[in-house]
């Protein structure tokens with residue numbers, strides 16, 4: 001079966017602090033915050049389309065810049081990452097049990 | 099009238115019976131869907147099914163630039179001949195035609211108007227530069243415009259990705275095609291019969307309702323020759339959130355749920371990843387959070403601290419009234435109840451038998467026992483009433499639970515506590531194994547209750563289990579075959595793998611229950627079981643149990659609506 005979800009790195013440069021907050025809040029709903037203006041997300045085709053539509057509605061095309069980088073199929077990808085300082089873990093999907 | 103005149107075929111302006119006052123107008127978009135696939139239009143228009151897909155999300159996004167409506171586009175008579183005008187997001191309807199259309203863009207020039215419809219993607223490279231469903235949708239707009247007195251001979255499709263415009267002339271052929279689609283849609287809506295799914299069509303993989311329609315599965319079960327493609331078998335993106343911690347509180351923060359205990363945030367979960375919220379015991383959900391969950395169609399189920407399922411909170415519920423009507427109707431028919439019940443009991447007994455065979459730890463082979471169960475399974479198909487069936491089920495349960503202890507791993511060290519099982523007891527369970535079984539069943543009831551309501555069935559109206567206040571009878575019915583496969587097997591798993599130990603239980607006043615940590619591990623094991631992939635014995639493809647439940651519930655609906663001659667029960671080997 002074809003891969004259903006992909007892992008993405010999303011980075012952004014937003015020139016206005018108010019818009020930056022909005023983008024940050026939106027991104028929190030779609031992925032895991034890695035560091036300032038960088039998120040990792042697992043997205044299906046539908047979520048991917050949604051996220052692009054929503055981001056596109058917030059940013060100013062002439063002043064801001066968003067990059068959405070596809071890292072590979074979410075279930076199987078093992079990104080080769082050198083992580084200094086903190087640990088980097090690939091996002092997994094699991095039920096939340098508190 | 100002179101005899102030799104050929105009779106003139108009068109054209110009826112309204113070929114279908116006049117619209118009554120309460121007949122809804124058909125949206126142009128629906129006519130498009132009908133042209134794409136009549137079944138799709140029926141599912142959406144008559145049954146109220148809707149599912150977003152990547153394509154529909156992109157489609158909505160494409161429309162956003164034209165979605166800000168223009169006020170006061172001039173009436174047909176008020177357009178000056180040399181005026182050039184643009185109007186956006188104009189909604190027009192015609193009662194005579196019984197149609198309503200939302201126009202993305204309307205341009206007027208030289209006294210004529212041209213509707214422009216926005217499409218995502220690129221212009222298709224085919225003869226007419228556009229597919230029929232899109233051309234038909236545009237033509238509906240043209241018809242409604244003409245009805246309002248505008249001069250309108252053609253329209254345009256604008257393809258957002260390739261930024262190309264395609265002219266579409268409203269010639270006689272297209273008008274005929276369009277009226278044909280309009281009438282066809284009215285006919286199927288009035289007839290109340292769902293059109294057949296397409297056969298092995300390349301349209302289905304792109305169809306947003308494929309997971310609801312189940313084209314290949316339905317064709318296959320109706321005796322089709324082609325093995326189903328795993329189309330509908332997508333994985334659930336979203337998973338449940340369980341909160342069982344004492345004094346847990348769930349609130350919403352931006353796009354996430356925040357779970358706190360004693361005012362300290364302990365976990366957060368993105369709302370897009372949440373399929374349902376399971377609240378056990380004294381858990382508090384803030385009202386704004388609950389409202390947002392309802393808006394997003396994320397159900398909340400409520401349980402006692404020990405896991406007993408109390409009820410659930412959903413939004414306004416599923417729109418598929420047709421399905422529920424069929425469900426009620428069938429539930430009043432004794433012979434239908436009996437047929438359904440027989441199949442469920444038989445599948446359950448078969449699956450019990452499989453579980454025994456696979457997990458047997460005794461030295462002797464339980465051949466005689468397996469034979470007895472097999473005989474009971476066959477006998478259940480011959481039961482003449484529910485009472486008799488109940489007796490057969492009871493006999494099978496006695497055999498099954500009589501041997502259940504033989505599936506449990508015993509500690510080699512006699513000084514260590516181990517799990518023992520003598521008989522099944524509940525309310526309250528008096529030993530750890532029974533406590534686990536009861537807890538697992540209540541988890542399974544919850545799963546099936548959510549599942550049944552999510553596909554539009556009424557979880558409380560059953561066929562085998564008779565309705566009783568507050569009891570999700572249908573969920574109890576449909577889960578029967580899955581008791582051994584999901585619940586009992588999870589219980590065996592946690593015991594035999596040592597995930598839950600005898601010391602994880604608390605007993606008070608003769609009843610036994612899992613403690614908080616043990617329950618957390620048990621829930622995790624249960625969810626792991628649901629995520630396990632199985633090969634569907636009929637369709638041949640692999641799918642997670644979680645998704646399989648949904649397919650089974652939908653197939654049950656198809657059976658109730660008369661599309662399938664029988665409900666295909668799930669059994670494993």
Ligand code: SF4
Nearest residue numbers: 135138296302305311
């Ligand atoms: S899945 Fe195929 S048959 Fe079913 S509604 Fe969609 S296009 Fe029609």
